Amino acid sequence: MTEDIKRVAREHLATEGADLSLRAVARDVGMVSSAVYRYFSSRDDLLTALVVDAYDELADAADEAERAAPRRDPHARWMALARGIRAWSLAHPHEYALLYGSPVPGYQAPEDTVGPASRPQLLLAQILRDAVAGSAVFPAPGDRLASGLRADMVTAAEFLDLGDVPAALVVRGLVAWTQLFGALSFELFGRFEGGITDADALFEFEMRAMSDYLGLRSAAH
Amino acid sequence: MTEDIKRVAREHLATEGADLSLRAVARDVGMVSSAVYRYFSSRDDLLTALVVDAYDELADAADEAERAAPRRDPHARWMALARGIRAWSLAHPHEYALLYGSPVPGYQAPEDTVGPASRPQLLLAQILRDAVAGSAVFPAPGDRLASGLRADMVTAAEFLDLGDVPAALVVRGLVAWTQLFGALSFELFGRFEGGITDADALFEFEMRAMSDYLGLRSAAH
DNA sequence: TCCGTTACGAGAGCGGTGCTCTCTTCTAGA
DNA sequence: TCTAGAAGAGAGCACCGCTCTCGTAACGGA
Structure with missing residues (x-):
């Protein structure tokens, strides 16, 4: 799941750039935004992983x-x-x-x-x-x-x-x-x-x- | 007035960086955010001036x-x-x-x-x-x-x-x-x-x- | 003096954001 | 079978850029 989120986030990064939206990533993954926080404690945390x-x-x-x-x-x-x-x-x-x-x-x-x-x-x-x-x-x-x-x-x-x-x-x-x-x-x-x-x-x-x-x-x- | 906004925006830029908030600038100037749009057609426009x-x-x-x-x-x-x-x-x-x-x-x-x-x-x-x-x-x-x-x-x-x-x-x-x-x-x-x-x-x-x-x-x- | 135009600002509102909290459901292990 | 924990949903908060409408104040011409 963590890898799934990162993959989608990478795609968003490639198209939109550094202002990626955690909510948008969550939507694409098929989750609600709050669920992403099970895997990354914050947007910055996700960014760090990337x-x-x-x-x-x-x-x-x-x-x-x-x-x-x-x-x-x-x-x-x-x-x-x-x-x-x-x-x-x-x-x-x-x-x-x-x-x-x-x-x-x-x-x-x-x-x-x-x-x-x-x-x-x-x-x-x-x-x-x-x-x-x-x-x-x-x-x-x-x-x-x-x-x-x-x-x-x-x-x-x-x-x-x-x-x-x-x-x-x-x-x-x-x-x-x-x-x-x-x-x-x-x-x-x-x-x-x-x-x-x-x-x-x-x-x-x-x-x-x-x-x-x-x-x-x-x-x- | 335009100069006033730019001055405050520059101060915000110096402290917070590129993600300056038009609303915050407006607050500091003593205006409501929509009033700023009389002087700058968008946040990007303000950024361009800076x-x-x-x-x-x-x-x-x-x-x-x-x-x-x-x-x-x-x-x-x-x-x-x-x-x-x-x-x-x-x-x-x-x-x-x-x-x-x-x-x-x-x-x-x-x-x-x-x-x-x-x-x-x-x-x-x-x-x-x-x-x-x-x-x-x-x-x-x-x-x-x-x-x-x-x-x-x-x-x-x-x-x-x-x-x-x-x-x-x-x-x-x-x-x-x-x-x-x-x-x-x-x-x-x-x-x-x-x-x-x-x-x-x-x-x-x-x-x-x-x-x-x-x-x-x-x-x- | 009166009236119309114009500039200026306020306010409400839309859809978006990060993030928190609570609640439910589902699953794995004892 | 029971339970603890993981996983996700949903509501909500405060913020954001931006638009639209409305009131007001100033100003210029007749």
Whole structure:
């Protein structure tokens, strides 16, 4: 039953967006609204369940896309990861907005979303780790990091299990990650409406630029 | 009266966020909800007015910050612009979400927002134009642009009145712009909660990286 | 001065929302 | 067979956006 409600809610999410109505979902399931509260303690609770599912779906899709790239080619893996994330996001714009858009008013993402939320980042972390281990990354220039920034990067490196990845590369990974989701947000939230017609080409350019910025080596690049 | 309503609505926006209630605004103004409809034909109409105002405020703040930087130092101007945009955004998180966050469900930004929406971008355009005119930019490497992407950049260059700025630099400007707003969205939408403590330092690093990427020359850089 | 027009606001009401409370029914286990 | 608990129904509360009607006050022209 819980799965039934989530399924219908996902459909509503896909068509109407984040302002899904618990009553409408209940109607579609064939229940009265109060009955839904047997399974979800509130509308936010239902939303949280969808958020967690969406993170997992995104991570699965990205993981699968990334796995198709040759293991020893970090550039190809990065591009595959980025394309995989974008493909899922374009196919699920409302879910994307839920995950990476403005926070739903009055909705505070609870603790149990941070685990799933970090899964996509772990995929990039793994690429960087493998690249460093396999010497498939050009040595990062000696960026001077402010002490607070360096400390944050060390913490992040521990959290993401980035063994030998230097802090200077970690922060560059964060820059690339920011670029990726900035690009997706621009595209999905309609900021390209007036002007950009070839969003595919722009995205490819951006991700290639980030690959260069990360210093990822590639067989054919 | 219209200004009165907008003022109160802005206050509500600052405290509650995008789900502002027309009735609550009316109460605070001292009117009954139906009276508000004399001034705004719908809640979306009121929201649009706030959006336009917010774009203008942001552009004004960014413009003022940018003007404080030396005219012939494009790096300093870019950093000042970025810092100005960030400062306004941190001071007005809900407005930022309204402008650059996920689209409000069921709300379609009407035509009259595209003008104000392009104002901030024009500030970057001016920096690039001056930098090229004053030879204060390292020649952009010969990035190969896909034909569709090149065409889009030419169109954008016309729209933004970028005279001699080459397409390869225009697209880099777009990359930097994307990075800027990606960073702000991450910060403002709470994606830094677990880990980043020195957001200032990270932002400085990112914007400096983008300045390098753009090839902006600086007296002391 | 009188009258008609117009702007402005109040009020009731419609259908929708999230959520709570109470009540009934149904089912599984002792 | 009896009982405890789960599951759903229904009514109701306070809120929402929005529409319609009505009263009032101000103003301009004859």
